[in-house]
Amino acid sequence: MASGNFKLKTDNDWNTIFFRFKQGMQFDIISSTGLKVPKGRWSDARQEILSTHEVRYKDINVKLKGFQAYIRKEFEDTKLQDDTVIINSKWLKEKINFFFNRESKDEKINDKVFFVSFLKSFIEEAKTKRTKRGTAVKPRTIQYYNTTLNKITAFESFVGVKLKLIDIDLNFHEKFIKYLENEEYLNDNTIGGFIDAVRLICGNASKKGLNVCNDYKLTEFYSPSNKTKDIYLKDSELNLIYYTKFEQDYLDNARDWFIIGARTGFRISDFLKLSKDNLNDGFIYKQTHKTDFPVIIPIHEQVQKILDKRNGEFPRKISDQKFNLYVKEVAKIVGLIEPTEGAKVVPQEIIKEGKKKVINRKKHGVYPKHELVTSHSCRRSFATNLYGKIDTLTIMKITGHQSEKIFLDYIKITPREYAEKLKEYWRKMNSEIS
Structure with a gap:
């Protein structure tokens, strides 16, 4: 039967504890545990460190006893494995590294x-x-x-x-x-x-x-979060953008893409890739990039007029970066300049390792609304403007939200807007009664 015991090889001020593992004539191997004990404080008979203020001897002794039990179990488990395991110094060293949570040359x-x-x-x-x-x-x-x-x-x-x-x-x-x-x-x-x-x-x-x-x-292992103040554009604001004439071709092109995004509910990774192949019998068909989910949506009147303007073609392709840059200019030109709470990426100067460095980070604050308009505003506007007008499940099937809770957090209707909706509902009810 295999047996193992700890031993010291030296008698210095500090001495490394080795572990010897053997079984008859089959193997007799020894390897360092990496643990050290002060001179005169090791007991071979008790196989433990004696009382000392120089190391946490109680903790080490518990660990040593645990290792002996561990190594016996590992050895017995080798007998159940299909492949032949060679019990040698390398095997013992790997077990020591694993038990004491140390790096090994073996990546596994x-x-x-x-x-x-x-x-x-x-x-x-x-x-x-x-x-x-x-x-x-x-x-x-x-x-x-x-x-x-x-x-x-x-x-x-x-x-x-x-x-x-x-x-x-x-x-x-x-x-x-x-x-x-x-x-x-x-x-x-x-x-x-x-x-x-x-x-x-x-x-x-x-x-x-x-x-x-x-x-x-544990609940204490929480994920920090903050309530984002992402904006959306009301139908009236979208219509203002749609009907404004832009002399510059790059702004006209970006505006058309923005309207397409806001009237389809697609992410930018999807709507900027739309082509004639996605059109069929008055509908847009798209296998979405992020969720790989097929979405079918009727062509909005404004989208159809954009296509007609371009002889049935979608606007000229542009990059995500240019789109997000141009739509801010579009929004500014149409007059979306009111102070609005939100977050945008701003350059920030920091000092790292004694050197000044500029990084780009999102910063919350109050900005002119046009500075907060991005590709995300398209999809969020689509969902928010339709909420309450058609059933929520239909909107979710298009936006790809998996739960109503997540969807309701995504749309950006303010408490005042909810109150205005109720006020309008009561007004209609009263007019019908009278």
Whole structure:
């Protein structure tokens, strides 16, 4: 039967604890645990560190006893494996690294211990993984995982610690949020997205039976968020944009795309890719990019006139960046200049590592309305303007929202506008009675 015991090889001021593991003539191997004990404070007979103020001897002794139980179990498990496992010094060293959560030369061992290593393997798996619907994971989702990886790696460099899966606890949660706020200058919603990703990764590691701290399941392991003040344009404002004549061709082209976006409810990644192939018998057919969901929507009168103006063709293709730049100019020309609460990306000067640096971050405030108009305003305007006029499920089928709760949070009707709707309803009721 295999047996193991700890021993010292030296009698110096500080001595490394080794572990010897053997079974008859089959193997007799020894490897360093990496733990050290002060001179004269080790007991071979008791296999533990004696009382001392120089190390946390009680904690180390508990860990040593745990390792002995662990190594016996690992050895017995090798007898159940199909492949022949060679019990040698390399095998023992890997088990020591795994148990004590240390880096190994074997990446498969590291994947089971270290957060970044596991995240890298998670990303590689995601590239070939299928979703519940049987579709491939979207490149945008893979990019989101990679961005999370970059933030975690930067955080490790900042604190000077290589995180283990077991380290992802409430203490990490607090420090990581502070780092993203104070060093990366990110807003709450962006930070919340990274915390969501961390929870997802920990949950995946837990399902694989890895040693994970369960703090990620606690309500205290929250994802920060802030109520965004995203704007929408009322029908009257959209009509103003539609009927305004623009002398510059690039503004006329951007305006037409904006109206198409606001009258279809598509995301910019979808409406800027529309072509004649998407038209059939008075409807627009589109397999949406983000959700891969087929959407059919009747052609709005304004969209049809834009097509007629261009001999049945959609406007000239432009980039997302130019679209967002031009529509602000369009909105300014038609007079959308009233002070409006919202958020926009602004340059911000910071000092990092003693050097001045300019970064672009979203900043909440009150701005002229035209400065807040973006591609997101199209889809949000579509949903908000139709809400209450047709059933909510129909709007959700077009916008792709999965739940009414998320949809209601997405539309941007103010309390005053709800009150005005009720006032108008009562007015109509009274006029009918009289």
